[in-house]
Amino acid sequence: xxxxxxxxxxxxxxxxxxxxxxxxxxxxxxxxxxxxxxxxxxxxxxxxxxxxxxxxxxxxxxxxxxxxxxxxxxxxxxxxxxxxxxxxxxxxxxxxxxxxxxxxxxxxxxxxxxxxxxxxxxxxxxxxxxxxxxxxxxxxxxxxxxxxxxxxxxxxxxxxxxxxxxxxxxxxxxxxxxxxxxxxxxxxxxxxxxxxxxxxxxxxxxxxxxxxxxxxxxxxxxxxxxxxxxxxxxxxxxxxxx
Ligand code: NDP
Numbered sequence: 001x002x003x004x005x006x007x008x009x010x011x012x013x014x015x016x017x018x019x020x021x022x023x024x025x026x027x028x029x030x031x032x033x034x035x036x037x038x039x040x041x042x043x044x045x046x047x048x049x050x051x052x053x054x055x056x057x058x059x060x061x062x063x064x065x066x067x068x069x070x071x072x073x074x075x076x077x078x079x080x081x082x083x084x085x086x087x088x089x090x091x092x093x094x095x096x097x098x099x100x101x102x103x104x105x106x107x108x109x110x111x112x113x114x115x116x117x118x119x120x121x122x123x124x125x126x127x128x129x130x131x132x133x134x135x136x137x138x139x140x141x142x143x144x145x146x147x148x149x150x151x152x153x154x155x156x157x158x159x160x161x162x163x164x165x166x167x168x169x170x171x172x173x174x175x176x177x178x179x180x181x182x183x184x185x186x187x188x189x190x191x192x193x194x195x196x197x198x199x200x201x202x203x204x205x206x207x208x209x210x211x212x213x214x215x216x217x218x219x220x221x222x223x224x225x226x227x228x229x230x231x232x233x234x235x236x237x238x239x240x241x242x
Pocket of ligand 1: 039
């Protein structure tokens with residue numbers, strides 16, 4: 001068995017918000033395990049840069065939509081190998097479209113990745129954290145999950161957060177969600193200029209969020225100062241929905 005290092009697992013840490021979360025938690029002193037599904041080079045580069053800056057990080061391929069692979073990952077890489085202090089369920093995809101035109105397979109894929117993927121990770125992490133009698137789980141939801149906007153999975157993630165918070169509180173495991181507004185990442189890069197301008201107009205702070213804005217909220221929820229917060233949704237959205 002290797003040395004039991006205090007570890008934060010960040011799903012989808014190769015780009016965007018997950019990358020900023022991985023870097024910020026590494027600076028806070030965690031060994032970071034970050035996962036990716038397709039962009040191995042980008043994930044390896046994130047891990048390498050963390051190590052070059054004096055931190056600890058490893059990148060792993062893990063499709064969170066594959067429940068068996070997630071269970072195997074926790075068994076082989078986490079259980080009895082590291083102390084799992086923090087799980088950040090960040091991996092996500094979008095297939096935005098009008099409900100009347102949405103295909104079943106697109107709906108299912110989003111639910112499988114954004115909601116069931118998070119559920120399976122929570123379940124596997126909870127087995128370890130309840131035994132340790134401490135842990136922090138942070139789910140990345142979305143402002144659309146609060147407002148309603150083709151957002152069944154992100155709204156479901158808020159329900160999952162509240163249920164898991166109640167179930168795990170007795171073992172000193174907190175579960176919270178962060179709900180970003182619109183953030184500058186690959187996910188929003190293809191927005192047409194007029195749509196982007198309309199979003200900015202609707203944001204009281206008059207700018208899109210940065211990945212760091214979200215990572216700072218996650219780092220707070222992982223910190224000792226947030227030990228009495230559970231079952232909450234922290235909106236980080238420039239005042240868009242308050
Ligand atoms: P990006 O598209 O920039 O990055 C998505 C990340 O998720 C990548 O690391 C990607 O890996 C990973 N990923 C995608 N599918 C899977 C999968 N099946 N298994 C494991 N990892 C996967 O997204 P953002 O950084 O913008 O978003 C991160 C999270 O924040 C998402 O949950 C998103 O819904 C949420 N969010 C984003 C907002 C925004 O405006 N950007 C607003 C509100 C919420 P790879 O690089 O290998 O493809």
